[in-house]
Amino acid sequence: MQDYLSKLNKEQYEAATCVDGALLILAGAGSGKTNTMTHRIAYMIKELGVSPYSVLALTFTNKAAGEMRERVEALIGRTPGMWIQTFHSACLRILRAHAERLGYGRSFVVYDPADQKSVIRSISKALDIDDKAFNAASLLGFISARKNSGVSAAEFEKSSFSRPDGKLLAAVYSAYEARLLKNNAMDFDDLLINALKLFERHPDILADYQKRFRYIMVDEYQDTNMIQYRLMQLLARAHGNICVVGDDDQCIYQWRGADIRNILEFEKDFPGARVIRLERNYRSSANIINAAHSIIVRNESRKSKRMRTDAADGEKIEYYRANDDKEEARWISEKIRAVMRKRPELGYSDFAVLYRNNAQSRRFEESLISKGLPYRVLSGMRYYDRAEVKDMIAYMRLVINPDDDVSLLRIINTPRRGIGKAKIDAVNALAGTKDISALEAMRELGIGEALSNLYSSLELEKDSLSVSEIYDILLDKSGYIDALRAQESPEADSRIENILEFRSEIIEKQQEAADNEEEFGIEKFMEDLALASDIDNHDPNEDAVVLMTLHSAKGLEFPVVFMPGMETGLFPSYRSFDKPGGVEEERRLCYVGMTRAKERLFMSSAEWRTMYGRRDVTGESQFLKEIDPKYLEGHALYERKLREAERYSSSAAVGERSYVSPIAIIKQMKEKPKRQTLAGVELNTGDKVEHTKFGTGSVVGIDGNIISVRFEEGIKKLAKDMAPLIKLE
DNA sequence: GACATATCTAAAGCC
């Protein structure tokens, strides 16, 4: 046995050396999954003499791909030819080579969500759609959901009569598809879908890739959607050598199309598949593992498994119920201080605050600043999403793809060129009637000649210029930077700074490529940008407390983890209540969060929370009650305190639960008189009720799990399962 | 066409 393999445990070793045929590795949180996969690749190449050229390993994030690549390299050195990539970059790479077969130009661009939105908005305008009833985001969500379940625009049109808004949606959907094709652009979904189409329609191409990729591995298999699943099926069909790694308990992206059945039914899809379970946890203390387990077992649809550990019990999970969100944040900062005092070996970066949504981050930032603790927020906002950087990207995209109308419209009047609404409409109209690009239409109309001339000359020169030279020309000739300089405002200065930072990044990449004797064209650069994300920028070496959402934390680990906002409606989110399986997905998210912690886990909630400008009383998350109290400190204490307080209060309210009332965020709902039984009381709109906190009020609406009641201080929305309400006669 | 003011709405975000 090779030395490097001897570090694996029995199951890991089995998984790493089981190379032929189908293999499902059920890898629990912290079970050494990446290690197993990298050793498997190393074993194939080094011991079995498999050519790196025939290995395809797919991940979901750049970070995961980079990490895997690095660790394989550490084991067996650099091995060119191997594909360790994200699904999207692998598909993009394949499509680059064959886009013409699908009717796209070779230099198609990739649209990000902002580009998609602007396409949708322009379609809504053209089709005269009420964008209040159908906002861009929901239309996009609808289209994306169709696309990812394999329903094309044409197919949807045929079935569109089955819903009242079907005709409209079908029109938007097909216009959207047509527009992207005309612009020679693909969105993120298209990268996967078109790769699939390519394989389905062109068996010769599929056969080439089947022949090449003899060994396929898929990471985070529980998060694959239908398209990714079909891609895998096609590629693996020829030889059946497919190894998927995942954990159904960590499937937290169903809302994004992940299909948990892919992992649950793997054995059906590949009869005779081997299943290996990695159930030994090397990350967390026993208390944390056991507490997380006590929550996740409440989910019905899951493969049975149990994480085990040899680690000591460690300290209990500590729970704190703060008075309000501000105090909760203060408590966290103080805890960080206190833990650091006790454990001087810990640095700031050993602490993470994991919350349910980005809006929560502000409170923590404020309190960390006031305590002088360094922190870093990882939000969804990418560096590349800053307006000025996006502008420059749009300028560059047009160089490689003059058909990209979305980019042109973005920059047509940025900086101001005196091209307003009327002129833009004229450009769009001409482009539409003559079926030409907007840039072409500009030329014909003689609008913005400086801009179109800039592109005409770049068209000729671009091949003899480096990326940074093109960038400089654009920056200078477009007047972009001059316009900012002229503003002489601090805001404009920071934009200039960002633009120059972007410039140095280009130069850096250019240099790097030159050092490695790799090609570096503007196309390549644009591609890297399109597929980049902010979370990739998480630098574990930076000594700062990390703030991020629970979702982004997947795959990471920290000695000390805080999970604030353990409140009904916030976590689990009220939006999950009326979705089938919604709360189960939230529970998995809770499980993911808890299992990020190695040594200490702190949870908290706030009795009063200000959200969307409103201050409301909250109820404690059901997840707190689901944790076996053996592992939790603080919760029972809080309940007792409340019971005592209530014994002395004169409140006449009787509720199923004796403490706090729930939540309060939700849209204004329609008046739907409905009868409903809440906590044993039948309610109807108009009924007078009494509430422990708010006094008497009258029911104004009932909507699924949530009832709204008008109290003196305003309308409150109460979650049904906890509402401590009584009806008054 | 540019700017100021009013109105609306609100999850998670990988690629």
Add this chain to the structure above:
DNA sequence: TAGATATGTC
């Protein structure tokens, strides 16, 4: 509350 967008005014 805050940001994005819609509408109104010069």
